[in-house]
Amino acid sequence: MDKLTISRPDDWHLHLRSGAMLRTVVGHTARQFARAIVMPNLKPPVVTVEQALRYRDEILQALPAGADFQPLMTLYLTGNTPIAEVEKVAKSEHVHAFKLYPAGATTNSDAGVANIEAAYPLFEAMEKFAVPLLVHGEVTAAEYDIFDREKIFLDTQLTGIVRRFPALRIVVEHLTTREAVQFVGEAPAHVGATITPQHLLYNRNAILAGGIRPHFYCLPVLKREHHRQALLEAVGSGNPKFFLGTDSAPHPTAAKETSCGCAGCYSAHAALELYAEAFEQIGALDKLEGFASQFGADFYGLPRNVGTITLEKRTWALPERYGEAEHTLTPLRAGETLNWRVAD
Numbered sequence: 001m002d003k004l005t006i007s008r009p010d011d012w013h014l015h016l017r018s019g020a021m022l023r024t025v026v027g028h029t030a031r032q033f034a035r036a037i038v039m040p041n042l043k044p045p046v047v048t049v050e051q052a053l054r055y056r057d058e059i060l061q062a063l064p065a066g067a068d069f070q071p072l073m074t075l076y077l078t079g080n081t082p083i084a085e086v087e088k089v090a091k092s093e094h095v096h097a098f099k100l101y102p103a104g105a106t107t108n109s110d111a112g113v114a115n116i117e118a119a120y121p122l123f124e125a126m127e128k129f130a131v132p133l134l135v136h137g138e139v140t141a142a143e144y145d146i147f148d149r150e151k152i153f154l155d156t157q158l159t160g161i162v163r164r165f166p167a168l169r170i171v172v173e174h175l176t177t178r179e180a181v182q183f184v185g186e187a188p189a190h191v192g193a194t195i196t197p198q199h200l201l202y203n204r205n206a207i208l209a210g211g212i213r214p215h216f217y218c219l220p221v222l223k224r225e226h227h228r229q230a231l232l233e234a235v236g237s238g239n240p241k242f243f244l245g246t247d248s249a250p251h252p253t254a255a256k257e258t259s260c261g262c263a264g265c266y267s268a269h270a271a272l273e274l275y276a277e278a279f280e281q282i283g284a285l286d287k288l289e290g291f292a293s294q295f296g297a298d299f300y301g302l303p304r305n306v307g308t309i310t311l312e313k314r315t316w317a318l319p320e321r322y323g324e325a326e327h328t329l330t331p332l333r334a335g336e337t338l339n340w341r342v343a344d
C-alpha cells in the first residue's frame with residue numbers, strides 16, 4: 001500500500017503550552033488533526049472553566065491563518081477543586097474533561113492530587129454529570145520502581161475507582177504496559193485509553209542503549225519490548241477502547257539536554273506519519289482510521305469528523321529543530337527520515 005486516505009483524525013491527548021512555545025507547535029497539530037484534547041498542566045495549571053476559556057482563546061489566536069482546528073479544553077484537578085466546578089464543566093461547550101495528575105507524577109504535576117481518595121466526591125460529581133476523568137496513571141512514592149509505577153497505580157488506585165464509580169467515563173492516558181492493556185481490555189466499555197506513537201515504536205533501549213538519549217524520555221517511561229508488543233496488539237485488534245493520543249509534549253531543547261532533563265517527547269510535527277509507521281510494522285494500516293479518527297470521538301460522545309486526510313508513502317527528512325532561540329525544540333526522530341507523509 002502506498003497511499004491511505006482516512007477521515008480527519010483527532011488527537012485525544014496533547015500539550016500545547018502557551019506563549020512562544022504554543023505559537024511554535026500549534027500549526028503542526030492543526031495541519032493533521034481536526035480537534036485535540038488539550039492538557040491543562042500549564043504553569044500555573046488551568047483549574048477553572050474561566051481559565052480554560054481564556055487559554056482556548058490564546059490557542060485560537062495562535063493558529064496559522066486558515067487553520068480548521070478546534071481545541072477541546074480540560075481542567076486540572078487539584079485537592080481544592082470545588083464540586084461546583086464539575087457542573088460548570090458539564091455545562092460548558094468547550095471544556096470536556098478533568099485531568100487527574102497524582103502529585104509529583106510528571107511535568108507540572110506539583111499542584112496535582114496528593115490524596116486520591118479525598119477526590120472521590122469529585123469523581124462522584126463527574127459520574128453524575130457525565131464528565132470524563134482523564135488519568136495520568138502512575139504512583140509516585142519513592143519506594144516504587146519507575147518501571148512498575150503504572151501497573152501499581154492500576155492495581156492500587158484505578159481498580160478501586162472503576163469499581164466505586166461504575167458509570168464514570170475514564171481515559172487511562174498514554175498506556176505503556178501489557179498489564180495496562182489487559183486492564184483496559186477487561187474494564188467496562190466506558191473505560192478507554194490513549195496510546196502514543198513513541199510507546200508503539202520504541203522500547204526502553206531507545207533511551208539507554210548506546211548512549212543516553214533524552215529526547216526519548218517521557219513519562220510513563222518507555223518499557224520493555226514485550227510491553228511494546230502488547231500495545232501494538234491492542235491497536236492492531238481494532239478494539240475501540242484504544243484510541244490516538246500523541247502526548248506530544250514540547251520542552252525547549254536546553255531543558256531536555258541537561259543534567260536533569262524534562263519528561264516529554266515532541267511528536268506533533270509528524271504524528272500521523274509515526275503512527276502509520278507503527279501500524280505498517282504489524283500489517284494493520286486498515287486499523288489506523290478507527291484508532292485515529294473514530295474511536296476517540298465515539299468515546300467522548302462527539303461527532304466524527306467530516307473530510308479526509310491522505311498519507312502517502314514518500315520519504316522526507318525531518319529537521320533537527322523547530323522554533324527560535326530559547327524556544328527551540330528537538331522533535332522525535334530529529335534529522336532522520338520518515339517513509340510516510342501527510343499529503344499537503
Ligand SMILES: NC(=O)N[C@@H](CC(=O)O)C(=O)O
Nearest residue numbers: 015106107218219249263264
Ligand atoms: N508525558 C510526559 O513525559 N510529559 C508531559 C506530561 C504528561 O503527559 O505526563 C508534559 O507535559 O511534558
Ligand SMILES: [Zn+2]
Nearest residue numbers: 106136173219
Ligand atoms: Zn501524563
Ligand SMILES: [Zn+2]
Nearest residue numbers: 015039247249
Ligand atoms: Zn501528556
